[in-house]
């Protein structure tokens with residue numbers, strides 16, 4: 001969805017850039033997920049054909065949404081530009097709140113999982129999900145043109161590759177991300193104008209306390225955050241781990257490591273190393289269970305604490321999506337905790353995005369809105385990372401770009 005706000009990968013605009021944002025048809029491994037039960041499920045060529053078919057369906061649907069025909073013409077017969085006028089493009093962007101709420105309904109009712117075994121009648125789907133058929137039918141009909149569902153006729157509904165990302169039966173399911181964003185981010189975002197006027201995070205204004213304090217006050221929210229962040233490892237932070245090796249060091253501490261998904265992944269191919277998962281005490285009950293499920297209980301110790309006070313001693317410190325949550329002064333305090341406990345020669349690996357210059361689409365540019373609304377933090381460009389490390393007494397060694405919009409930013413202590 002990120003490219004929707006900018007130009008697509010090949011410079012396309014309008015509906016075409018929405019397709020490329022959703023499907024990235026030129027990407028290896030794209031379109032590998034036709035509906036379960038499809039007779040063409042096993043054939044690669046046929047899969048590509050299905051993908052082309054779906055793109056064509058989406059193409060036609062987007063044209064309907066933008067009220068354009070394939071060969072748009074003015075009433076006097078002259079050709080109109082193919083791209084929708086700016087006012088219609090703006091309406092599509094403004095409608096984002098409706099789409100995210102409709103997707104929330106689909107995620108909450110776990111609709112996608114119900115469709116994994118093949119197309120079913122909307123009435124049957126509604127009965128399985130505990131929804132009113134006439135209401136669910138309208139949600140499905142609204143989302144089908146966006147490629148979430150396919151409706152062979154108005155009574156039937158079928159899962160598409162895009163819709164399947166919300167199924168809990170997929171290992172890389174984004175359902176928990178949907179629930180996390182919509183149950184913890186959506187409402188405070190309504191106060192973002194307050195942030196722009198006052199500098200106070202919208203979440204602080206909306207909840208009456210800092211975002212993470214609000215999360216840990218409710219064990220259900222703490223668990224949802226863990227599941228949502230773990231879901232992002234299967235989504236926008238999956239490919240980045242391929243082929244990356246941590247700097248040398250026996251003990252790896254993941255600071256603010258949530259449920260241990262990232263630490264387990266980093267240590268899976270490193271049997272000689274041990275791990276320490278460090279996070280707030282309210283976050284950790286779910287972590288112990290997750291680490292056991294990953295078969296890492298023998299190799300990862302779980303330590304509760306506050307990174308503004310102190311962190312455990314280690315040879316390698318990992319911090320994923322931590323420093324972007326905090327303003328520079330708070331980051332320096334966190335890094336000072338690391339400095340105080342670090343073993344001699346310790347290395348720091350920050351897993352974050354690096355904002356690219358210009359108006360090129362990049363995940364950090366939307367995530368920065370989340371930082372603005374929820375936290376005192378921000379997304380940083382390469383110079384800002386360098387400056388932050390240097391003001392905390394660290395030296396930036398290298399930024400390792402990856403196949404995702406995230407990098408491994410490695411540093412060492414300058415003492």
Ligand SMILES: C[S@@+](CC[C@H](N)C(=O)[O-])C[C@H]1O[C@@H](n2cnc3c(N)ncnc32)[C@H](O)[C@@H]1O
Pocket residue numbers: 212229230255256257258262278279280283305306307308319320321322325
């Ligand atoms: C955005 S999440 C990142 C989780 C995980 N590193 C990841 O990338 O999936 C931020 C994490 O920082 C933790 N955190 C926030 N304040 C903390 C503090 N004062 N001390 C330790 N952990 C903290 C939160 O509990 C949460 O797990």
